[in-house]
Amino acid sequence: MRGTLGAFIQSCVILLVRADQWRLKDSANCELNRKQTDLNSFLWTIKRDPPSYFYGTIHVPYTRVWDFIPENSKQAFQESNIVYFELDLTDPYTISALTSCQLLPQGENLQDVLPRDIYRRLKRHLEYVKLMMPSWMTPDQRGKGLYADYLFNAIAGNWERKRPVWVMLMVNSLTEADIKTRGVPVLDLYLAQEAERMRKRTGAVEKVEEQCHPLNGLNFSQ
DSSP states (O other), X not given: OGGGHHHHOXXXXXXXXXXSOOOOOOGGGOOSXXXXXXXXXXXXXXXXXXXXXXXXXXXXXXXXXXXXXXXXXXXXXXXXXXEEEXXXXXXXXXXXXHHHHTBOSTTOOHHHHSOHHHHHHXXXXXXXXXXXXXXHSOHHXXXXXXXXXXXXXXXXXXXXXXXXXXXXXXXXXXXXXXXXXXXXXXXXHHHHHHHHHTTOEEEESSOXXXXXXXXXXXXXXX
């Protein structure tokens, strides 16, 4: 389910904590004709000793944005000893809880809660997506053993048991452009994987319930 998280969570804040005296350059010293690596970013300094940082990300494949992330952000990540993410996307419990929270109450199906015409249109659209998905896949994806049937089931499997708001987010992610990038971690997941690889201490600032309950609290008309 990791590949589907980008459809569920719209933004992420990462807290980077340093254990020494390293500080960012004062932005007032930047030259007018700055290079890409010197551009401003979504990195915020928390003035403490040692310093900590907030970093804002969006859930897009990291390859789309990695080359455009300024060096100050990458250096803050490299030299921080502790990294807190929005959710712990490397924890199997988190993934399982995200999956469970999307489901309708036991015994209910999407057909029971959606107007009949919308349900039929949704079913036809998903049939179209499943038909088209093999042509949307890239040779690189197929070379890595990522096949259309598996990917469709990973994203849309059990869709008739999902709450309408989660189905809406799922459908928004079932586009040709998004399918072509499946298998590439979104930026915050990539950073979480890198933090684990570099043996940094990691954690989460939110629980799954804090993300699920507001969405699940929307009524059907909303």
